[in-house]
Structures are given as C-alpha cells and as structure tokens.
Amino acid sequence: MSEAAPMLEIKNLAIQFGGLKAVDNLNLTIKKNQLYGLIGPNGAGKTTVFNMLTGVYKPTAGTIYLDGENITGKSPAQINKHGIARTFQNIRLFKDMSVLDNVKVGLHNQKKYTAIEGVLRLPRYFREEKEMDEKALELLRVFELDSEKDTLSSNLPYGKQRKLEIARALATNPKLLLLDEPAAGMNPNETAELMDNIRFIIEKFDMTVLLIEHDMKLVSGICEEVTVLNFGQELAQGITTNVLNDPKVITAYLGE
Amino acid sequence: MKKTTLNNIITCGMVLVLFIVCGFLSSAGVLGSKLSGLLIPIGIYIILSISLNLTVGILGELSLGHAGFMCVGAYVGGVFSILVQDVVTVSWLRITLAIIVGGIAAAIFGILIGIPVLRLRGDYLAIVTLGFGEIIKSISNNIYLVKDVNGLHFSFASPVSGTDAATAVDIFKGAQGIKAPQDTTLLIVVIVLMISLIVIMNLVDSKTGRACMAIRDNYIAAQSVGINVTKYRLVAFVVSAAIAGVAGVLYSHSLAVLAPKKFDYNLSILILVFVVLGGLGSMRGSIIATIVLYALPEIFREVGDYRMLIYAIVLIAMMIFKNAPYFKDLFEKFKALPVFDKFRSKNKVKAVGGESK
Numbered sequence: 001m002s003e004a005a006p007m008l009e010i011k012n013l014a015i016q017f018g019g020l021k022a023v024d025n026l027n028l029t030i031k032k033n034q035l036y037g038l039i040g041p042n043g044a045g046k047t048t049v050f051n052m053l054t055g056v057y058k059p060t061a062g063t064i065y066l067d068g069e070n071i072t073g074k075s076p077a078q079i080n081k082h083g084i085a086r087t088f089q090n091i092r093l094f095k096d097m098s099v100l101d102n103v104k105v106g107l108h109n110q111k112k113y114t115a116i117e118g119v120l121r122l123p124r125y126f127r128e129e130k131e132m133d134e135k136a137l138e139l140l141r142v143f144e145l146d147s148e149k150d151t152l153s154s155n156l157p158y159g160k161q162r163k164l165e166i167a168r169a170l171a172t173n174p175k176l177l178l179l180d181e182p183a184a185g186m187n188p189n190e191t192a193e194l195m196d197n198i199r200f201i202i203e204k205f206d207m208t209v210l211l212i213e214h215d216m217k218l219v220s221g222i223c224e225e226v227t228v229l230n231f232g233q234e235l236a237q238g239i240t241t242n243v244l245n246d247p248k249v250i251t252a253y254l255g256e
Numbered sequence: 257m258k259k260t261t262l263n264n265i266i267t268c269g270m271v272l273v274l275f276i277v278c279g280f281l282s283s284a285g286v287l288g289s290k291l292s293g294l295l296i297p298i299g300i301y302i303i304l305s306i307s308l309n310l311t312v313g314i315l316g317e318l319s320l321g322h323a324g325f326m327c328v329g330a331y332v333g334g335v336f337s338i339l340v341q342d343v344v345t346v347s348w349l350r351i352t353l354a355i356i357v358g359g360i361a362a363a364i365f366g367i368l369i370g371i372p373v374l375r376l377r378g379d380y381l382a383i384v385t386l387g388f389g390e391i392i393k394s395i396s397n398n399i400y401l402v403k404d405v406n407g408l409h410f411s412f413a414s415p416v417s418g419t420d421a422a423t424a425v426d427i428f429k430g431a432q433g434i435k436a437p438q439d440t441t442l443l444i445v446v447i448v449l450m451i452s453l454i455v456i457m458n459l460v461d462s463k464t465g466r467a468c469m470a471i472r473d474n475y476i477a478a479q480s481v482g483i484n485v486t487k488y489r490l491v492a493f494v495v496s497a498a499i500a501g502v503a504g505v506l507y508s509h510s511l512a513v514l515a516p517k518k519f520d521y522n523l524s525i526l527i528l529v530f531v532v533l534g535g536l537g538s539m540r541g542s543i544i545a546t547i548v549l550y551a552l553p554e555i556f557r558e559v560g561d562y563r564m565l566i567y568a569i570v571l572i573a574m575m576i577f578k579n580a581p582y583f584k585d586l587f588e589k590f591k592a593l594p595v596f597d598k599f600r601s602k603n604k605v606k607a608v609g610g611e612s613k
C-alpha cells in the first residue's frame with residue numbers, strides 16, 4: 001500500500017489585514033491520528049490560522065489540503081462537511097439551548113429527514129430523532145455531561161462548557177478536530193481530565209487533533225510535534241521537546 | 257414522552273378548550289354579541305403572533321413588516337374569492353382555496369425579500385421589512401381592479417379606462433379596498449389556528465427548528481457545525497410569511513370592507529408587542545399575550561379614555577412580572593413550596609415509569 005496523504009497539509013499560507021501580516025508563509029503537515037500543537041505568544045496569529053482552516057477568513061495566499069483534497073476558499077459550512085470541526089477560544093455555545101440540543105445541532109448533517117417530514121411527524125422523524133438522542137448521549141457520556149443533558153448550556157460551569165463544545169464538534173463526525181485553547185480557564189484537575197478526554201477521542205474516534213495552547217507543560221505533556229508562531233511567522237517546528245528547548249523559542253516567550 | 261411534546265400538547269389543548277368553551281357560550285347567547293365578535297379577530301391575531309414569533313423568537317431576526325405579508329394574503333385571497341364567487345358557491349371550499357392562494361402569494365413575497373436580505377449578516381431584515389410593509393400598503397392604496405364582460409381591467413389610477421360601463425363591477429377600489437365574501441367562520445379560524453400552531457411547534461421541535469435556534473444563538477458556531485445558515489433562515493422566514501398571509505385571508509373574509517390603511521406600521525408593531533411580551537420563542541406566551549392585550553382594550557371600551565391608561569398599566573405590569581429578578585425568585589420560591597411536593601414526586605414517578613417502558 002502506498003503512503004497515505006497527510007491529514008492536513010498547509011502550504012505557504014498567508015493572510016493580511018490592511019497592513020498587518022497576521023500570518024505569513026506558514027507550512028505545516030499533520031499525519032493521521034497525530035496530536036499536533038500550535039503555540040506562540042499572544043497575538044502571534046494562532047487563532048487566525050484556525051479561522052483560515054475553517055473558512056471564516058479567506059487566505060490571501062497559500063493552499064490547504066485536507067486528506068488530499070484542496071479546501072482553500074470554501075465556506076465554513078462546506079469545510080465542516082469536508083471534515084474539519086473546531087472549538088472556539090471565546091466559547092461559542094448555543095446558549096439558549098439545552099446541552100443535549102447543542103450536540104444534536106452538531107449531528108444535523110448526519111440525519112436526512114426533511115422539514116416536511118418533521119412537521120408531519122412521519123416515521124423517519126421519530127426514528128432519526130431517536131438515533132440522534134442516543135448518539136448525542138453517547139458523546140456527552142465521554143465528557144461526563146450526560147447527567148446534565150437538559151441543563152441550559154449557558155448554565156454550565158466554564159470547564160464543562162469547553163467540554164460541551166468539543167462534544168458538539170465531534171458530533172459532526174470530523175476527520176480533523178481543531179481545539180483553540182481548550183484548557184483556558186480550567187483548574188489543574190479539569191485540565192488533567194481534559195487531556196485524558198483528548199487522548200481517548202483520538203483512539204476511540206480515530207481522530208486527528210490540532211491544538212492551540214498557552215500552557216507549555218500541557219503541550220509538552222501530550223503533543224508529539226509542535227509549530228511555534230511568532231508575529232505570524234513560523235519560528236520553529238518539530239518534535240515538541242526539541243522545539244521547546246530551542247533558544248529562539250525561549251527568547252520569544254520570555255521576551256528579549 | 258418528551259417534555260417539549262407534552263408542553264406542546266398542553267398548549268394546543270389550552271387553545272382548543274378555550275375556543276370550544278367560548279364558542280358554545282357565544283352560541284348559547286351567554287357571552288353577549290360584543291365578546292362573541294372578538295373571538296374571530298383574536299383567533300386571527302393569535303395566528304399572526306405565533307407566526308411572527310417564528311421569525312423573531314426562533315430565528316432571532318427582527319421583522320417590522322408582518323402586516324405587509326398579512327396584507328398580501330388578505331388581498332390576493334380576497335380578490336380570488338370575489339372572482340370565483342359565482343363558480344365556487346360553497347363557502348368553506350371557497351375560503352379553503354383562498355387560503356391556499358393567499359398563503360402561497362405571501363410566501364412568494366417572503367422568498368423575494370428573504371433571498372437577497374437573509375444572505376447578509378446583520379439587522380438588514382428589520383429595515384427591509386419595515387420598508388416592505390409600507391410599500392405594500394401604498395401600492396394597495398392605488399390598485400384599481402374592475403371586471404366587465406371583456407374580463408379584468410387593472411390600473412393604478414381611477415377611473416379605470418376602457419371598461420364597459422354597463423357590466424363593470426369594482427373589485428379593488430384603491431383606498432376603499434375590497435369587499436370579499438364573508439366566508440370566515442369561527443370554526444374555520446379555529447381549524448386554521450390549530451394547524452398553524454401544530455406546524456410551527458413541530459417545525460421548531462425538529463432539525464430545522466434547532467438549526468434556526470443555533471443560528472440565532474451563535475451564527476459563527478452554527479456555520480462551524482455545517483449548517484447552511486442562509487437556507488434555514490429562508491425556510492423559517494418564508495413559513496412565517498406564508499402563515500401571516502393565511503391570517504390575512506381569514507381577516508379579509510371576516511370584514512364587510514377591508515381598506516389598505518388597516519395594514520399600517522402600527523399593526524406590525526402591535527403584533528410584535530404581543531410576541532415580545534409573551535416571551536420570545538414561547539408560543540404559549542404569544543397566545544396568552546395576544547388574548548389579554550387584544551381583548552382588554554375592547555372589553556374596557558366603556559370606560560372610554562381610561563381604556564388606554566389601563567392598557568398601558570397592563571403592558572408595564574407584564575414587562576415587570578416577566579423580567580424582574582425579584583418576581584422570578586418569588587415565582588421559583590412559590591413553585592418550591594412544600595404544598596407542591598406531592599405533585600412533583602408524582603410527576604417524577606410518572607416520568608420514570610414512562611422511560612422504562
């Protein structure tokens with residue numbers, strides 16, 4: 001069998017906001033089932049990379065391949081259908097909907113019944129709604145949120161909201177999961193749980209993960225490889241321990 | 257059974273029982289002619305407010321031109337009925353056809369407005385629907401439609417030229433409007449109301465409704481989970497417009513004469529007030545608010561000038577009761593009283609039993 005295409009391949013990716021080159025000439029390759037870290041100081045352009053990968057921003061240059069397919073310039077919804085799901089740095093839940101319904105929205109494209117079937121309550125509505133309930137509960141169980149399925153999502157504590165966002169993203173059945181600072185605002189206990197969850201997801205759901213994180217300990221604990229961004233430019237790339245000991249990286253983080 | 261399903265059944269039952277009881281009381285002569293006369297308009301206004309709630313409460317888009325869609329339905333359906341009056345003589349059949357025609361016409365206007373506007377992100381819909389409502393009213397004010405032996409004659413000016421004076425019949429007379437056959441009965445209003453209510457509630461409690469609420473709560477996140485935001489915004493908006501059109505048909509067939517000036521800005525705002533005070537997204541709330549706020553000023557007509565004062569006080573009181581944290585706490589405490597314990601535990605047992613089956 002020939003070598004499979006990498007799960008994600010970014011080539012010469014760049015975006016400019018007015019005069020600001022927020023990301024410039026970024027190259028990055030992630031293999032299937034890898035847990036890859038994207039780190040860098042505040043304002044380095046990490047979230048901007050996520051926004052380009054998910055179609056929120058259109059890159060000014062460069063190409064993005066997902067599993068061998070060119071997805072550059074597609075809309076956010078199309079990109080999700082191609083297999084990229086994400087979470088957000090500033091949590092974006094459907095706040096006036098229940099925990100269960102948040103995940104069911106994620107399952108939207110997996111089920112095919114039409115609006116008319118829903119209004120007329122035809123058999124497929126009941127069958128597929130039941131399947132959605134079961135699948136959503138299964139995902140909530142991974143994050144121990146199943147007991148709170150009827151809670152309004154905005155009433156969850158912060159750490160659980162972050163987990164719910166991951167569950168919702170997983171519901172879309174992605175090939176690649178992008179997590180933007182998933183441990184932000186979590187206490188050490190919750191962070192440890194989260195790390196277990198992420199490892200579990202990669203195995204159980206055959207997932208590939210690209211993760212933005214500020215917490216260096218956390219990154220060195222679970223990411224095999226990382227890319228360091230600084231002022232939109234790649235500063236270093238490679239095996240996590242090597243990169244984190246690179247004097248260039250240390251200076252960038254501590255300041256000169 | 258699911259909690260939402262149960263709640264929806266309760267809402268439907270509530271409306272049905274209310275109208276059946278009032279219907280009987282009115283036919284038995286207990287209700288008096290003034291109150292009896294309110295039943296049909298209240299039913300129509302409920303249809304309007306639940307349909308607007310779909311746009312405002314579920315989709316989260318402000319629409320200031322709901323009266324415009326009602327107007328389209330009212331006149332298209334009304335003119336249709338006048339034209340087929342001699343062919344279709346059975347009144348329930350005639351109004352059923354008029355409802356279909358008027359609903360489709362309003363839906364088409366919904367699509368025409370929705371396609372360009374709902375692709376944009378932001379509050380453009382409010383501005384465009386506001387304009388639409390006014391434009392439709394102004395256009396209706398200047399429509400002249402005359403029928404004679406040669407067929408239909410249409411003009412934006414009166415008198416319509418080229419008509420055969422001997423056989424000419426006015427169908428649409430500009431600012432004076434139309435005289436549609438009075439086919440609307442309480443039974444038809446209640447049937448249409450129940451169908452609208454069930455359609456809206458079933459739509460909300462389905463993939464489509466969840467997609468709309470997701471877009472309302474977080475546009476970017478909805479896109480990120482693969483929801484085609486334009487499509488679902490359009491679906492909800494057009495359904496809302498179509499149902500408003502249907503309400504319009506019932507309206508035009510319930511009045512002897514219907515002039516375009518009825519469909520002004522105030523009507524759109526009045527319906528919006530019902531929806532907002534009843535609670536965004538809550539169909540039961542819209543129904544209750546419509547009944548209370550529509551019936552009150554009519555019932556208190558005798559007290560004359562104080563009528564509007566009472567109306568204002570009720571509006572303010574409803575707002576306070578709904579939103580003040582103090583009253584919310586009070587309500588929660590009230591629900592937590594030991595008196596209700598028996599009821600609560602009973603409910604729980606029932607729920608568990610239901611699940612194990």
Ligand SMILES: Nc1ncnc2c1ncn2[C@@H]1O[C@H](COP(=O)(O)OP(=O)(O)OP(=O)(O)O)[C@@H](O)[C@H]1O
Pocket residue numbers: 017020022040041042043044045046047048049089
């Ligand atoms: N839509 C935009 N318009 C203009 N500038 C933007 C836009 N989005 C991001 N930027 C700029 O791009 C730069 C990178 O921002 P980004 O949010 O990607 O940083 P980050 O690495 O995620 O930082 P943090 O660790 O604080 O989250 C910042 O200078 C930011 O101000």
Ligand SMILES: [Mg+2]
Pocket residue numbers: 046047048089
């Ligand atoms: Mg960021």
